[in-house]
Amino acid sequence: MRGLIWLLLVTIVLAAGIFWLFFAGDTPPPKPASPPPQQTETTAPEPVIPAPEIAAPAPAPEPVPPLIVDSFPANAQPRTDGWERVGDVGGHFDVLHLQESGAALTDGYPLVPDQVIVAKGWAGDHSLGIRFPDVLLTMCGRFVARAQVSGTRPDVAQAVHPNLQLSGWSADIFVGDLPTCAAPDLEAWAVVPGPRAALAALVGKHRINVVSGAAAREHVSAQVPVDQANYWPHKSVQMTVTASRANMRRCGNTTCAVVAQVDRGTYPAAVLDQVDGWSLVVVGDRAGWLFDELFKTAP
Numbered sequence: 499m500r501g502l503i504w505l506l507l508v509t510i511v512l513a514a515g516i517f518w519l520f521f522a523g524d525t526p527p528p529k530p531a532s533p534p535p536q537q538t539e540t541t542a543p544e545p546v547i548p549a550p551e552i553a554a555p556a557p558a559p560e561p562v563p564p565l566i567v568d569s570f571p572a573n574a575q576p577r578t579d580g581w582e583r584v585g586d587v588g589g590h591f592d593v594l595h596l597q598e599s600g601a602a603l604t605d606g607y608p609l610v611p612d613q614v615i616v617a618k619g620w621a622g623d624h625s626l627g628i629r630f631p632d633v634l635l636t637m638c639g640r641f642v643a644r645a646q647v648s649g650t651r652p653d654v655a656q657a658v659h660p661n662l663q664l665s666g667w668s669a670d671i672f673v674g675d676l677p678t679c680a681a682p683d684l685e686a687w688a689v690v691p692g693p694r695a696a697l698a699a700l701v702g703k704h705r706i707n708v709v710s711g712a713a714a715r716e717h718v719s720a721q722v723p724v725d726q727a728n729y730w731p732h733k734s735v736q737m738t739v740t741a742s743r744a745n746m747r748r749c750g751n752t753t754c755a756v757v758a759q760v761d762r763g764t765y766p767a768a769v770l771d772q773v774d775g776w777s778l779v780v781v782g783d784r785a786g787w788l789f790d791e792l793f794k795t796a797p
Contacts, residue, residue, distance in 0.1 A: 565717035567614060568643045568669040575640040575677065576724055581697050588630060588688030588698030589621035589665065597670060605705035611674035611713035619700055620654045620665040621647045621688040626757070626778060626785055627661030627749055628770060630688040634697070634724060635669060637706065638679035644721040645669035647688075660749050661773060674713025682706045691770075695729035735795040737767035737779065744793065746786025750776025758784040769795065 595602045597614040609615065621630045635643040649666020676682070684704045687697040739762050746758040750773050760781055771778040776787045 562716075565614065565672065565715055566670075566720050567672045567675075567717050568645055568719070568721050569671040569675040570642060570644070570719055570721060570723070572675050572677065574723065575642055575675075578636050578639055578641060578697075581726065582694070583687075584690055584696045584698050586698050587624065587701060588690070589633075589686075589700045590619045591617065591686040591700045591702035591704070592619040593617075594684065594704045603704065606707045608707050608709045609673045610709055611711050612715045613673045615671050615673060616668060617643070617645070617671060617684065617686065617704075618666070618668045619686060619702070620649075620651045620662070621667055621686075621700060622654065622659065622662040622665040624658055625748065626787070627659035628778065629662065629665060630690065630698070631729065632689045633667045633669070633700065634687050634689060635671070635684060636687065637682060637684050638677040640677055641724050642676055642684070643669045643671045644724065660751075661771070661778075672713070672715075672717050673708055674715075674717075676706060676708060678708065682708075689729050691729045691732065693730050695726045732768045732770055733797075734766055734768055735797060736764055737769075737781065737793050737795050738764045739793045741792045744788055746779070746781075746784060746788055748786065750774060750778075750787045752789075754787065757786045760784065760788075767795075 593602055594615055594617050597616050603609075603615065617635060619633070621633050622628065623630070630647050633645045633647060634641050635645070645667040647667045648664055649668060650664060651666040652663060654665050655661070655663040671684075676684075682705065684706050686700040686702070688700060690696045690698050739760050742762050744760050745756045746760060747754040748757050765781050767779050767781045769777050769779055770785075772790075775790050777790055777793075779786065779788050779793075
């Protein structure tokens with residue numbers, strides 16, 4: 499029995515030795531400990547600096563348009579010499595005022611060259627209601643401004659002549675254009691048409707006082723130069739009166755006074771105006787309104 503136990507112990511020892519011999523070398527050696535992970539050094543990102551904002555260029559200022567006036571440039575003002583003055587009154591120079599404020603100007607009011615003054619009035623023939631085309635303003639022996647006669651004036655039509663409904667005029671005058679002289683009176687004249695135009699004085703004038711200084715405001719004249727030969731648009735015609743005698747009246751209405759008469763026949767004449775079946779006719783030294791059915795015209 500004891501021998502059996504020893505035999506069993508020896509067998510176990512031999513088996514252990516054989517196992518160690520064949521399998522102990524196949525066991526992988528223990529892995530060395532891994533070094534601790536290295537800390538990666540991170541660099542903080544560069545701060546982003548925004549580019550400076552470039553301001554958009556300011557828009558260019560709108561160009562200031564030049565003033566449009568009715569005065570002639572100082573270097574282009576013709577003299578009044580050579581113009582005939584007729585005795586009849588041609589209307590009225592009503593008022594002179596500042597354009598900016600509308601304040602009426604008294605004689606001698608101090609003005610500076612950059613200001614604009616406005617002259618206003620009416621023009622027309624008192625006796626026959628002839629509508630004059632233009633008003634010319636003069637100062638120091640020169641034509642300084644021009645205005646067309648086209649404004650509505652019912653007051654004049656009622657008080658002076660019914661054919662002067664459109665007899666108003668207005669002129670914007672740049673003070674820097676005005677000449678200087680010992681008697682700087684601004685006067686207005688109606689242009690009386692004819693083969694050689696004449697001037698009829700308007701009632702009223704204004705003394706101008708321009709203080710020292712230079713004009714700086716840009717301005718442009720809306721008026722063309724004055725020419726006496728340009729004021730006779732009425733062509734001569736041959737007028738044949740068909741009635742035995744035709745009445746020439748103060749206005750185009752049978753209620754108006756008779757101012758002249760013309761007998762049947764053919765005459766050289768000029769037709770100055772036509773309104774509602776009536777014509778303002780000049781025949782020799784006579785002028786008046788004729789009813790259109792009383793005459794015929796031919797070139």
